Amino acid sequence: MREIKASTITELVAEMCQEANLYLGEDVVDALKKALLEEESPAGKEVLKQILENVDIARSEQIPICQDTGFAVFFVEWGQEVHLTGGSLEEAINEGVRKGYREGYLRKSIVSDPLERINTGDNTPAVIHTILVPGDKVKITFAPKGGGSENMSAVKMLKPSDGVEGVVDFVVNHVRESGSNPCPPIVVGVGIGGTFEKVALLAKKALLRPLGQPHPKPFYANLEQRLLREINNLGIGPQGFGGRVTALAVHIETFPAHIASLPAAVNINCHVARHVERVI
Amino acid sequence: MTVKHLQTPLSDEDVLGLKAGDSVLISGVIYTARDAAHKKLAELIERGEPLPIDLKGQVIYYVGPTPAKPGQVIGSAGPTTSGRMDKYTPLLLKEGMKACIGKGLRNAAVKEALKKYKGVYLAAVGGAGALLSKRIISSEVVAYPELGTEAIYRLEVKDFPATVINDAYGNDLYEEGIKAYAR
CATH class of the missing domain: 3.30.1330 (60s Ribosomal Protein L30; Chain: A;)
Incomplete structure (x- = not known):
């Protein structure tokens, strides 16, 4: 059985947190450029120009695209032939979020209780959706949500x-x-x-x-x-x-x-x- | 499209010279406040206690920035959804606030209060936090540091871009925009 260390998951998650918040996917950038060509309203065009310029500034100056760096939402497809060692999956992911949001200077937007509303200070816990799939691979998708x-x-x-x-x-x-x-x-x-x-x-x-x-x-x-x-x-x-x-x-x-x-x-x-x- | 330059603090004349749809560039000192700070300010006003900032002529920016990296003035700093502040906005306008900057819809009570107290609601481009952060030239926490990103910051801005959504005459760019482009 293939083994993956919890620390490997943590490092990967930390990287993903920073990457997602600094670099917008090419598919979205292309759609925004197409929108700029199609938009007829002058105010709408001006907005789209600012949005595209913002994406460039975020990339080149390493400033998060949006100040709301989101609730950390994960989708995990875990191959059932893979054994996780050295910790639980949930804690490995949460530790990655802590590290990624701290080292990436990302905003901590989570409160520990929905009514008491005290910030947890490290953007955890993450929302994690896990399914078991055949095989010996693990696929992790990170989608921070504003x-x-x-x-x-x-x-x-x-x-x-x-x-x-x-x-x-x-x-x-x-x-x-x-x-x-x-x-x-x-x-x-x-x-x-x-x-x-x-x-x-x-x-x-x-x-x-x-x-x-x-x-x-x-x-x-x-x-x-x-x-x-x-x-x-x-x-x-x-x-x-x-x-x-x-x-x-x-x-x-x-x-x-x-x-x-x-x-x-x-x-x-x-x-x-x-x-x-x-x-x- | 003409662009109007605004220097803070704002006077009644400044506000009355603005119309829904105008583009503005704001320079001077503005203050940040979002959900948690609004709640605290409103509680002080209701108890008749002094506020940590003087709201007369002021501009409040609804933002919770990302932490500044070493050497940066501020992190990413775009507007948050304004509707969550609706409950408190008429109270702040009554205390002398002249403008607020956010994004998204306001309720009828806010629009009415903008007319009554001569104020404007402005929108900056939501999701353009990196670009907007470049127009902020200084930043310091002046109240509620325990709130972290939700603390009140005193910001000095230079040519901060925004658009007038609700003016002091009852006009609404969101409604006008839809009327012009719906089909």
């Missing part, structure tokens, strides 16, 4: 009779109501199916897909395009100043549903759509 866009999330337990139109109305109305709050242009993650908790996770996972990569099923790829069109017709525009580009992409993830249920969820990401991935 509070402003995370607050603009919603789950609705629709009726099966609401169908595709019910899903479209829910998603588009939710983005309309969110307006300028989640820092448009946004990426819209949509979950459809499963249970109450599953659908929220689907919406979050949808945000991890490279921007512009359509759903593999033509039906859902078309629905993504329709939602993107309807969202961009809202006129909210970059930062809500009015314009053509409210969303850069809509990604849908689905799961089988109960005969009585049609759950739907929206998880919004701001234009600083950060995620990095490593395979050990």
Whole structure:
């Protein structure tokens, strides 16, 4: 059986925390450049120019892209032929977050109790989603999530009779109501199916897909395009100043549903759509 | 697009000269405050106790920066969502605050208070914290250091870019923008 040391995970996580907060993925940068070409509103164009300049400054001067360096969210696919030595996975990841956020001068944004609200001082605990998969590899995805866009999330337990139109109305109305709050242009993650908790996770996972990569099923790829069109017709525009580009992409993830249920969820990401991935 | 230069502290005349949609460049001293500091300031105001900063003519920036690296003035420093401060904003305007900088929607009570007390709500580009940090030339904590990133900082800014969202006349750029581009 293959062995991986907890300290290896910790070092890797620390690196990932810093990388994700300094370097925006090329897929997102390309989408922002395309948005600048498509945007008609002068105020919207000015916003997109500032956003692109900000990405360059972050990279060249090593300043975090956004001051909200996020809740540290991890997706771990653990090969079942791998044995972890020298500690628990949870503690290995949390230690990596402590190290990465301290050494990277990243913001500590987590309070220890939701109502008492005392900062933990090291940005832990992380939110960790782990699944066991066949094989002897470990894949870790880190997606820091800002509070402003995370607050603009919603789950609705629709009726099966609401169908595709019910899903479209829910998603588009939710983005309309969110307006300028989640820092448009946004990426819209949509979950459809499963249970109450599953659908929220689907919406979050949808945000991890490279921007512009359509759903593999033509039906859902078309629905993504329709939602993107309807969202961009809202006129909210970059930062809500009015314009053509409210969303850069809509990604849908689905799961089988109960005969009585049609759950739907929206998880919004701001234009600083950060995620990095490593395979050990 | 014309750009208006603002020097802090702001007067009623400065505020009344601004209209929703205007681009501004702010220079001078501004103060930071977000959720936790607002809660503390509001409690002091309600108890009639003195505030750690004089709000007359002041600009409050809703920001919780990343820590400064050695040699840096401040870390990444972009605006946070303003709606969470709605509960406290009318109270601060009554105490003399003239402008606040954040991003995102404000409620009806804030818009009404901006008219009543002659104030403006400005937005900086959310998610442009690295760029905005370059316009901050000095930074020091002046109250609530125990709040860490949520402490009140006194910032000196030079040509800090923002856009007028809600002016003192009841106009709203977010509404006007949607009207112009929705289809």
